[in-house]
Amino acid sequence: MPVIQSYKKPYQVDDDYEAILIGSGMGCLAAGAYLAKEGKKVLILERHYTAGGFTHVFKRKGYEWDVGIHYIGDLERENSSMKRMFDYITDGQLKWADMGTVYDRVIIGEEQFEFVKGVSNFKKKILSYFPDEEKAIDAYVDAVFAANKAMGKYYLDKALPNYSSFFLSGVLRKSYLKYSDRSTYEVLKELTSNEKLIKVLTAQYGDYGMTPKQSSFAMHAAVAKHYFNGGYFPIGGASQIVENVLPIIEAAGGTLLISAEVDEVLIDNDQAVGVKMKDGKAFYSKTVISGAGVFNTFQKLIPKATAAKHQLLKKLESVKPSVASGCLYIGLNADVEELNLPKNNLWIFPEEGDHDTCLQKYVENADAEFPLVYVSFPAAKDPSWSERYPGSSTIDVITLLPYENFAAWDGTRWMKRGDQYEAYKEKITQRLLKILFKQLPQIESHLDHYELSTPLSTKHFVNYDRGEIYGLEHSPERYQQKFLKPRTPIKGLYLTGQDIVTAGVGAAMFAGFITAAAITGQNFMKKIFATN
Numbered sequence: 001m002p003v004i005q006s007y008k009k010p011y012q013v014d015d016d017y018e019a020i021l022i023g024s025g026m027g028c029l030a031a032g033a034y035l036a037k038e039g040k041k042v043l044i045l046e047r048h049y050t051a052g053g054f055t056h057v058f059k060r061k062g063y064e065w066d067v068g069i070h071y072i073g074d075l076e077r078e079n080s081s082m083k084r085m086f087d088y089i090t091d092g093q094l095k096w097a098d099m100g101t102v103y104d105r106v107i108i109g110e111e112q113f114e115f116v117k118g119v120s121n122f123k124k125k126i127l128s129y130f131p132d133e134e135k136a137i138d139a140y141v142d143a144v145f146a147a148n149k150a151m152g153k154y155y156l157d158k159a160l161p162n163y164s165s166f167f168l169s170g171v172l173r174k175s176y177l178k179y180s181d182r183s184t185y186e187v188l189k190e191l192t193s194n195e196k197l198i199k200v201l202t203a204q205y206g207d208y209g210m211t212p213k214q215s216s217f218a219m220h221a222a223v224a225k226h227y228f229n230g231g232y233f234p235i236g237g238a239s240q241i242v243e244n245v246l247p248i249i250e251a252a253g254g255t256l257l258i259s260a261e262v263d264e265v266l267i268d269n270d271q272a273v274g275v276k277m278k279d280g281k282a283f284y285s286k287t288v289i290s291g292a293g294v295f296n297t298f299q300k301l302i303p304k305a306t307a308a309k310h311q312l313l314k315k316l317e318s319v320k321p322s323v324a325s326g327c328l329y330i331g332l333n334a335d336v337e338e339l340n341l342p343k344n345n346l347w348i349f350p351e352e353g354d355h356d357t358c359l360q361k362y363v364e365n366a367d368a369e370f371p372l373v374y375v376s377f378p379a380a381k382d383p384s385w386s387e388r389y390p391g392s393s394t395i396d397v398i399t400l401l402p403y404e405n406f407a408a409w410d411g412t413r414w415m416k417r418g419d420q421y422e423a424y425k426e427k428i429t430q431r432l433l434k435i436l437f438k439q440l441p442q443i444e445s446h447l448d449h450y451e452l453s454t455p456l457s458t459k460h461f462v463n464y465d466r467g468e469i470y471g472l473e474h475s476p477e478r479y480q481q482k483f484l485k486p487r488t489p490i491k492g493l494y495l496t497g498q499d500i501v502t503a504g505v506g507a508a509m510f511a512g513f514i515t516a517a518a519i520t521g522q523n524f525m526k527k528i529f530a531t532n
């Protein structure tokens with residue numbers, strides 16, 4: 001069992017860490033594990049009282065919920081990069097459960113559309129709903145693959161030393177920018193004039209939090225392809241990630257401290273030399289990796305004078321935070337079989353209007369129909385659930401909740417935000433439950449526990465200021481930004497996590513690998529494919 005020490009209790013650390021990592025999200029865990037496998041001793045500092053960033057789980061009233069993992073793709077083959085990377089950082093100990101043939105079920109009014117595993121099955125299934133659109137469906141899948149093919153060189157550029165990138169970046173980025181510069185809608189509209197087909201094909205926009213007219217096609221294509229071969233869930237739940245990564249970090253002498261909030265990166269003459277904690281204590285290392293997000297890192301963790309010198313705040317003007325959401329965590333007093341819960345996710349949309357219009361209406365009026373409701377069944381996805389929590393099951397129901405609607409309560413304390421806040425949450429909860437019970441009437445009498453998180457919960461637990469769930473928004477502009485890479489202008493200070501690649505557990509893990517590659521100068525792909 002790995003040992004997670006708390007900064008708030010007596011703990012044991014050393015004074016010779018070769019790298020300090022800020023945050024214990026997937027990016028830092030992956031970078032930390034990779035460095036540990038290179039024999040480097042690392043210290044991970046996490047401000048929350050539990051580790052894992054969005055991969056953390058929480059328990060209440062005899063239930064357990066995963067916060068930021070509902071399904072992961074690209075795990076069907078032993079040899080896929082995704083599987084190899086997970087195996088590398090867990091020594092193959094993390095096991096995955098297949099969600100089955102259907103991974104996403106799209107519900108628009110009374111109509112249902114299944115996303116099925118396997119590219120040709122996917123195409124056939126979508127064609128069965130839109131029999132006149134064969135050419136468009138083929139062209140869409142081709143465009144998704146073409147965008148993904150161009151992706152590799154774009155990310156290679158991020159790992160290169162500055163001088164190599166200076167010469168090669170134009171060539172390496174060019175073909176991906178052709179896709180990332182265009183909106184998802186622009187690309188799809190060129191292939192079909194069928195708005196219903198576009199609405200269905202972009203139903204997973206909640207996975208990256210941006211509607212088709214706003215999002216970059218590069219992000220849409222990355223997510224769509226990621227799941228083409230089905231969805232997978234970690235057996236034992238999301239906590240298994242930390243559980244299996246930490247022993248690797250510990251084997252090299254590394255440590256993870258929770259409840260350990262970093263206040264500042266210590267910089268001496270443009271070289272990172274360590275971090276100062278909220279209580280003033282310092283830890284020293286000439287390599288500091290921040291996985292706390294670029295807004296936090298540049299606006300809060302770097303001394304103002306250093307940020308100004310390198311125009312870091314100016315760089316942030318070209319990116320925006322992604323959407324905020326709320327999740328209704330539900331506990332049911334009957335098991336998956338009794339309730340006949342599916343493994344696949346539900347994506348529920350208003351009957352009328354495209355995704356952009358529905359979102360716009362909702363932003364203008366919070367009482368308008370939810371632009372999307374996502375339902376996930378973790379207890380059904382995890383084959384170990386019935387042993388761990390017999391006679392019970394859980395459901396997560398997520399919708400977009402703009403931060404602005406909660407700003408009035410920002411600054412209040414968690415669990416003590418007042419009656420008005422609770423009443424507002426209850427109103428949203430009842431709306432979500434009504435939608436859920438319409439799809440699954442059999443669960444209503446088994447409802448045992450529920451609680452709704454809001455953008456303020458995300459801010460409180462994971463430190464994203466506006467409760468944004470996916471770091472930076474995935475607009476075409478984001479992909480243009482060269483500063484979103486491991487190296488910063490400050491020597492020894494590196495970035496990792498979703499902001500330097502994209503949202504997604506796999507993407508954040510990949511970010512960890514490119515950060516480790518930037519530090520070690522190694523070709524990590526060679527390493528992960530060299531191990532059995």
Ligand SMILES: Cc1cc2nc3c(=O)[nH]c(=O)nc-3n(C[C@H](O)[C@H](O)[C@H](O)COP(=O)(O)OP(=O)(O)OC[C@H]3O[C@@H](n4cnc5c(N)ncnc54)[C@H](O)[C@@H]3O)c2cc1C
Pocket residue numbers: 022023024025026027028045046047048052053054055067068069070071072260261262263291292293296325327398461462463469470471496497498499502503504505506508509
């Ligand atoms: C509701 C939801 C559902 C999702 N579903 C999926 C899914 O099904 N599949 C998928 O692939 N992805 C999903 N994602 C996305 C995925 O979880 C994230 O993109 C990914 O986990 C982000 O990893 P990260 O490394 O960037 O770090 P994060 O998980 O963002 O962690 C950053 C960590 O840094 C810590 N930190 C911040 N400031 C400090 C400080 N000053 N000192 C110390 N520590 C600090 C935070 O507390 C946090 O633990 C979901 C996300 C959300 C929110």
